[in-house]
Amino acid sequence: xxxxxxxxxxxVDGYISGNDPRDAEGGVGRGLGxxxxxxxxxxxxxxxxxxxxxxxxxxxxxxxxxDELAGRDGAVICGHTTYDHSSHFKSGSPHPDAPLVVLxxxxxxxxxxxxxxxxxxxxxxxxxxxxxxxxxxGLMGGGVVTSALAAGLLDEIVLHQVPILLGGGxxxxxxxxxxxxxxxAEVVPAPGVTHLRYEVVR
Numbered sequence: 001x002x003x004x005x006x007x008x009x010x011x012v013d014g015y016i017s018g019n020d021p022r023d024a025e026g027g028v029g030r031g032l033g034x035x036x037x038x039x040x041x042x043x044x045x046x047x048x049x050x051x052x053x054x055x056x057x058x059x060x061x062x063x064x065x066x067d068e069l070a071g072r073d074g075a076v077i078c079g080h081t082t083y084d085h086s087s088h089f090k091s092g093s094p095h096p097d098a099p100l101v102v103l104x105x106x107x108x109x110x111x112x113x114x115x116x117x118x119x120x121x122x123x124x125x126x127x128x129x130x131x132x133x134x135x136x137x138g139l140m141g142g143g144v145v146t147s148a149l150a151a152g153l154l155d156e157i158v159l160h161q162v163p164i165l166l167g168g169g170x171x172x173x174x175x176x177x178x179x180x181x182x183x184x185a186e187v188v189p190a191p192g193v194t195h196l197r198y199e200v201v202r
Contacts, residue, residue: 002132004125004148006139007069007158008172009038009193015169016142017085038162041193042066052096061190069158073098074135075128077118080104082141089115094140101128103144121147146174152202157182159196 008016016038045059051070058066076098078086083102086094092114093100100115102108103124108117116131118124121144128137139145139154148154159172182198189195 002074002129002134002136003072003155004128004137004139004153005069005072005156005158006145006148006154007156007160008140008142008145009041009160009162010172011038011162011164011166011169013165013167014172015166016172018166018169037164041160041162041190044192059191061188062193062195065158065160065188065190065195069138070095072136073138074132075099075101076138076140077101077103077124077128077144078140079143080106080108081143083108095138098135098138099131101131103147121151121153125153142170142172142174145172146176149173149180149200150177154200156185156200157198159198161194161196162192163194 010016041062042056042058045057045062047058047060047063048054049056049058049063049070050067073095076093076095078094078100080102083089088110089100092112101118101124102111102115103118103121105119111117116127118127125137125148139148145154181201183201184196185199186197187194
């Protein structure tokens with residue numbers, strides 16, 4: 001069976017995006033707030049991604065990890081907040097080959113033909129499995145990751161840990177109903193980022 005995997009860039013103090021003065025205004029396209037440096041390692045190397053193309057140039061160790069994960073994705077799940085902050089993924093999905101499932105308690109009228117709506121994390125994973133077949137399911141956004149952990153549906157967590165303290169922003173994890181044990185499976189140091197892969201212990 002395919003795995004459900006969360007792989008996100010994160011600061012050392014646990015944030016996946018920075019503070020954004022526009023947060024109070026609402027709207028779409030707010031992206032990473034004031035912390036675009038969380039993704040500098042996507043573009044600071046000389047090794048093009050074999051999955052995402054030459055627009056992504058990573059260091060050799062980062063390219064190996066990035067392409068290994070991206071190449072396994074058959075579907076991606078994100079929450080409504082991530083969907084809005086990412087300008088509705090104008091190409092249909094954040095992944096060139098994996099369709100998107102949007103998790104939202106309400107309606108999402110902007111969906112296109114590469115996007116599917118689900119109302120619970122259980123439904124989202126079920127829909128994503130049907131789309132992905134024997135490939136993996138990638139998760140985007142702290143809310144979705146927390147929901148999957150709380151429901152016992154997450155298999156692996158990959159932290160692309162960037163050596164910066166943001167001091168605030170959107171945290172990777174929200175409140176969980178109980179402790180979650182992780183086993184460290186791999187550590188890959190790379191320029192500007194350390195890749196930490198954990199398996200969720202059930």
